[in-house]
Amino acid sequence: MVLRRQLLGMALFGTAMAAGKAIAQPAPRATIVPLSGSGPASLGLDASQFGLRPGSADDQSRRLQEALVEAAKRDAPLLLPPGRYRINNVVIPEGMRLVGVPGATQLVAAQPGPLLVARRTKRAAISGITLDGLSLRAADRTGLLQAEDVGELTVEGCDVRNAGANGLTLVRTGGRIDSTRLTGARDHGLFSLDSRGLMIERNVVEDIGNNGIALWRSTSGDDNSRISGNRISRIRSDAGGDGPNGNGIVLFKAGGVIVESNAFRDCALTFIRNNSGASVQMLGNNGRRCGEVAYYSEFAFEGAIMSNNLAEDCAQGFNITNLDHGGRLAVCSGNIIRRARKGLAPKGKELIGGSGIHVEAEAAVTGNVIEEASDVGISLGWSWGMRNLVATGNMIRDCAVGIGISLVPKERNVVVANNVISGARNGAVIGTEYGKAVTGDLTRGGDRRAAGVRVEGNAVG
Numbered sequence: 001m002v003l004r005r006q007l008l009g010m011a012l013f014g015t016a017m018a019a020g021k022a023i024a025q026p027a028p029r030a031t032i033v034p035l036s037g038s039g040p041a042s043l044g045l046d047a048s049q050f051g052l053r054p055g056s057a058d059d060q061s062r063r064l065q066e067a068l069v070e071a072a073k074r075d076a077p078l079l080l081p082p083g084r085y086r087i088n089n090v091v092i093p094e095g096m097r098l099v100g101v102p103g104a105t106q107l108v109a110a111q112p113g114p115l116l117v118a119r120r121t122k123r124a125a126i127s128g129i130t131l132d133g134l135s136l137r138a139a140d141r142t143g144l145l146q147a148e149d150v151g152e153l154t155v156e157g158c159d160v161r162n163a164g165a166n167g168l169t170l171v172r173t174g175g176r177i178d179s180t181r182l183t184g185a186r187d188h189g190l191f192s193l194d195s196r197g198l199m200i201e202r203n204v205v206e207d208i209g210n211n212g213i214a215l216w217r218s219t220s221g222d223d224n225s226r227i228s229g230n231r232i233s234r235i236r237s238d239a240g241g242d243g244p245n246g247n248g249i250v251l252f253k254a255g256g257v258i259v260e261s262n263a264f265r266d267c268a269l270t271f272i273r274n275n276s277g278a279s280v281q282m283l284g285n286n287g288r289r290c291g292e293v294a295y296y297s298e299f300a301f302e303g304a305i306m307s308n309n310l311a312e313d314c315a316q317g318f319n320i321t322n323l324d325h326g327g328r329l330a331v332c333s334g335n336i337i338r339r340a341r342k343g344l345a346p347k348g349k350e351l352i353g354g355s356g357i358h359v360e361a362e363a364a365v366t367g368n369v370i371e372e373a374s375d376v377g378i379s380l381g382w383s384w385g386m387r388n389l390v391a392t393g394n395m396i397r398d399c400a401v402g403i404g405i406s407l408v409p410k411e412r413n414v415v416v417a418n419n420v421i422s423g424a425r426n427g428a429v430i431g432t433e434y435g436k437a438v439t440g441d442l443t444r445g446g447d448r449r450a451a452g453v454r455v456e457g458n459a460v461g
Contacts, residue, residue: 044079044099045071054083059110061087072096080129086110092118098126102157106130112138112164114146118153125154133163135184141191143169151196155180166191174198183207187239188214195254197224204231209238210245212267216252220276220300223254230262237268237346243298246270246291246346251277260284267291268346271311276300276325285309291345292352293319294337297330304330312338315345315353317370321360323385328361333368340373355379356399361387365394373399377421380414381406383434388413395420402428402460405453407438412452416442420459428460 071078072093082104153175174196182189237246246268255278264287294311317337342354354375377396402421431439
């Protein structure tokens, strides 16, 4: 909360400076100036005392570096007045707090590369600062703020825009990214590798080239991060590919992550993609318009929970897949999927999608509402990839097929019970091989080809 009080105090900071010009005797160099509140935490060092000039065309990196070092020596925040300051590769010292006026204090790229760098520190914080990369192309994974081996990084109330690669790049870093705008990045809005546990909350992420928020790990492990309450819109897939790009949020080998209460609009491929992360939860997210699968858990994941989410106008609602790579063990419950329609993904050449929910192994599909899927409401298994599946208590309306069950595996253990299926034009529950119907409607009678499949208590109309 100290940073919040400092930001409130900045409203008085500019007025105090203007009044100071009328005093005949100049203030001593590097004077600590008061902010709102009391005690040492309410004091800050005025960066303008180090020769920083708002609006100057000069590269002011050296002056800002000197100011930060002096503020760190005094264990005081550095207060940066409103204006534009051209800088590059300025190092944030241990424990430093850099405070600006939101929307008015702007650090602008003097050349490609990071503007601010924090390395091997316990703590660092910036608040109320705009970082503008001017869309100068930078090396891959370079962030306008580059943090490596920082125990507790706080970025709050900032505006990070026009990055030539990533907005924020965090490597082996923990902390909190809060109430910040990440816009116009060429690659990722926020990229984290081997996180020490991040809270990524209440941010706006828009107009990004490849991925909004990316949490990767070098090897599969417990990332222990939380991504909640963010608004993520207009995520492209400029670099192409069949999944690494075009995602609102993408997790790669990052386990133990909670992705909750985020709002997505217009993502090229996917709202949330979990690739090989164990024990990941996707809870209460809201998404409209994506070109592939709205919510994806794929490859070597285990223990996915995908509950109370909404997906509208996507090629597919949920895909919980890749038993051949160890993908298994999931709950998909309480979701609403509307208008899952087969189509071309961005830069794709083949039609994809058309199903509300697809699962493969050790999965319970319960209490979902699916409406207007062009092909099938719920798809249970694909090819031989089907094992121990339950579909109960779902409401499926106006789909070509209500529930499709893969009959390719030699052994099956599937329960389809107590669902409400209305307006299924080609059958309520159908046995399939590679997506093609090979049985009649199993709600009307058994079929010897569907051994190991229990279909009971469904209401069909």
